[in-house]
Amino acid sequence: MTVNDDSFTNWKNREEIAESMIPIIGKLHRERDVTVLLHSRSLVNKSVVSILKTHRFARQIAGEELSVTETLPFLEALTTLDLGPSQIDLGMLAATYRADDRGLSIADFTAEAVAGATGANKIECREGRDVVLYGFGRIGRLVARLLIEKAGSGNGLRLRAIVVRGGGEQDIIKRASLLRRDSIHGQFQGTITVDEANSTIVANGNEIKVIYANDPSEVDYTAYGIKNAILIDNTGKWRDREGLSKHLRPGVDKVVLTAPGKGDVPNIVHGVNHDMIKPDEQILSCASCTTNAIVPPLKAMDDEYGVLRGHVETVHSFTNDQNLLDNYHKSERRGRSAPLNMVITETGAASAVAKALPDLQAKITGSSIRVPVPDVSIAILNLQLARETSREEVLDYLRDVSLTSPLKRQIDFTSAPDAVSNDFIGSRHASIVDAGATKVDGDNAILYLWYDNEFGYSCQVIRVVQYVSGVEYPTYPAPVA
Structure with missing residues (x-):
């Protein structure tokens, strides 16, 4: 042989x-x-x-x-x-x-x-918790996929309804088709059928009611048998407590926003500050994809080395907010063609760090460039540390964090020498440390952090929803604190 x-x-x-x-x-x-x-x-x-x-x-x-x-x-x-x-x-x-x-x-x-x-x-199986999606765009559909995937024994989260504005003839068929096939994330893993007469999408046996409404005030969720639900707002239309409170209708108990919250709305990065959510808090935000990407490694570095100051530069894939071709936009540069240009824009991720990591004393600044790729971004985190270290020590530490720490669901690690952005489509981590690109010189460390700004972020949203619903189950063996 x-x-x-x-x-x-x-x-x-x-x-x-x-x-x-x-x-x-x-x-x-x-x-x-x-x-x-x-x-x-x-x-x-x-x-x-x-x-x-x-x-x-x-x-x-x-x-x-x-x-x-x-x-x-x-x-x-x-x-x-x-x-x-x-x-x-x-x-x-x-x-x-x-x-x-x-x-x-x-x-x-x-x-x-x-x-x-x-x-x-052992924890006894809990009664399933109803979930409603308000909006059904890029994040909404990926969150739907994850909810359906995690339905499992039926004791966890149950996607009961999707609320959208009416889109005309065959609206529900077109929305089901967008859930079934995705140009970036591929085919839905399972079967999807549509019951037009009852305005229902059935995905892997999960009956999901499609509710048409132009405003939260138009919906009484109890009329659909929905109770004590967590509503996930994927529209970003309302971002402060007053606006998001409109969702607290009959049948809805809590509201989770998939965008940075304003005012006193808590911005939650799962793995970092989710345990600070008050049991009676009804409105919270999952911050932004970039905030979720940088805060866990920033916390890890501060815990071990101390961070005196930092700057994050994000090279971000284009989004639906930009134009395909040059056209009017309320922002100066975002009106220019997204697939044809690198576009300098702003990011609120740096300022959002203070909400997620209030004990961090370091000043963090940030900026962003949108680039012509449809998904996966990279954050370049440039840090001045409180003590000198070496590249080998930092990489060994971050590798260990990704394997055994309480942040192992947020921070991933790759040593692949030829890694490029497409390799991280579908990553379920908030960010992935690129070992080959990491630079350390004395008290200065530069981390290159890949992140799937669509799917990885959606996974973080689901983790927050699982936590507030009481169906986030413990992991064994327990991570090393």
Whole structure:
């Protein structure tokens, strides 16, 4: 047998193992509301090849490839436990087991590592929480995809309705088609049908009512059986408390804005300040995509090195706010053709840092350039630190943050030497540290942070909604604080 034959045989064996993992992962998710992760990446509803690629990706951040032969025993051990709703990271289980010198069996180690999610400690499945989307544009449709994907056992978030302005003949069919196919993010993973007579879109069995209204005051959500709902405003039309309060109608309990909030509206970056949300707070903002991209690594750097001052320059993909061709726009430069120009514009992300990180004393400035790509942006964070360090130390620290810290769902890490923006379409992290581009000279550090300004941001929105709804389940093994 040749070396190539050996490699192919090994691949087929790993395919078989990954294939055996799929029904276990699916059953845990459907029946126990357990989400199986691998280094913060969900394995639910993933194909054989996706599972193998996710294992291989660990090589970039952990330094060595993780094999399905190593993680399968941990997954099998989970099936023997009385698990409650939770997120369990096989990558972390394998890593902590390797570092443990007590000689425990995998079964005993796993039972100990996830003890907080078993037996008398486990969280009972909660009644699902209704969600309404107000607006159905780029972020609205991606949030819809995520809500449908995460419906799982039916005990979590339930997308009940979408509120839009009437768009004329076959409006609902056109909106369903935009949900079904996306030029950037690809096909919807599942099936979508339309019931025009009842103004309903059915996506993977989820019945979603399409409500037509020109103003929040026109809608009584209880008429559709919606109660105690979280409404996600994707329009950005109202950004202060007075305007967003219009959504607090019968059937709606809380309002989450997918744009920077103004005035006293809390700006929340999940992973950084979400635990500061007051239980009785009815209106909050998820800030901007760029704020979500820079605040987690900024917090991480301040925690370890101290940050005296900083500047963020964002190279941002164009958005719907810009014109395809030169035309009138209320902003001077944004009226120029987005696909044909680099456009200097402003960003409020730097000033928004103060709301998300009030303890940060450093002055942060910022500016932005819109460029002719449809998705994925990069933030260049230039920091003066409180102490000198080295490039190797910073990269080791940020790699560890991405793997084991409470910010591991927000900060990702890549050492791929040929990484470009398209590689990060679909990233679920708020930002990805590019190791190859990182520069450190004494007390000056320059971080290059990729972020999918559409999908990564939408994932952050969902995390905030899960938190305020009470269906954000704990992760095991617990991240290192």
